[in-house]
Amino acid sequence: MVPLPNQLEDIIKGVAMDILDAEEAIKLYEVIGNHKDTLIKDNFENLFAVLQVALLKNTILAINKIYETPKKTYPLRSLPAAVKILKDNCNKFKIEQREQLEQKLTNWGLDKKCFISLSDLELTNIVAEALNTKLPSKEEIKNIKEVRDKQVAHHELIDKEKSSIMWSHLDDLLARAKKIVGVIGNHYIGSFYEINDGEYVLSYDASITSLSLMRLLKKAGIVN
Known part of the structure; x- marks a missing residue:
């Protein structure tokens, strides 16, 4: 049987890739929306x-x-599955960088004084x-699909303003x-995904394709 820390690491790596896929799609979508008028012209x-539309569907799927809620029939790489492993096996995990973890919990509104003796x-x-x-x-x-259907019902270019409600929900x-x-x-698998007071390390990787699209549009003379 795979050790619990390894199971948790596998799940988190899978989720991190889904986050990357979604964030990459969002950034590409925004580049297109920001240059809607020029592309139409x-x-x-x-x-x-x-x-x-394809980018939006990819975002929603990711x-x-x-x-996704864990199933008994087969394992999932999802955050509810990861939290469940942590909750059901608290005695199997050693905390790394405990002081920083306590600070995060404090930022979330919990009392740091309560953590000292735990x-x-x-x-x-x-x-x-x-x-x-x-x-x-x-x-x-459930609302993700409803928002998608209301905001993008047809194949027409959507600018950033018109889709702000949808993206605020997905961004959250x-x-x-x-x-x-x-x-x-x-703090539990020794892989640093967050640095510098909340900076998510893979966000730069997610921006690479949108930066490439901008370079392509400029090289083609479509945008300045």
Whole structure:
């Protein structure tokens, strides 16, 4: 049987890739939306509208995978599955960088004075409970598809303003996922996903393709 720390690491690595996929798609979508008028003027609206719809679907698929509820029949690489492993096996995990973890919990509104006398097992139980509150409700996840259907019903270019409600919802879900991955990665599996007071390390990687798209549009003379 695979050791629990290895199971947890495998899940977090899988979720991190889904976060990367979603964030990459969002950044590409925004580049297209920010240059909507120019793309329409140069008769590229059909191409980039189809790309936007595909990027949105990819984002929604990735976020649904991130928050999928664990099944008894087969294992999932999702945050609810990761939190459940941590919660059910508090005695099996050693906390790394404990002082920084306590500070994170304090930033979330918990009293740091209560942590001093706690064992790793007891503190991990508190961490699992705190992470569980960061997970979205079933209704919030259900709303993703509804928002998609209302905001992008047809293949037409969507600018940033018109899609602001949808993206604020998706951005919030991604921000929560990054926080959870940061806590579990940094403090339970020894993989640093979060640095410098909350900076998510893979966000730069997610921006590489959108920066490449901008260079391509400039080189083609489509945008300045």
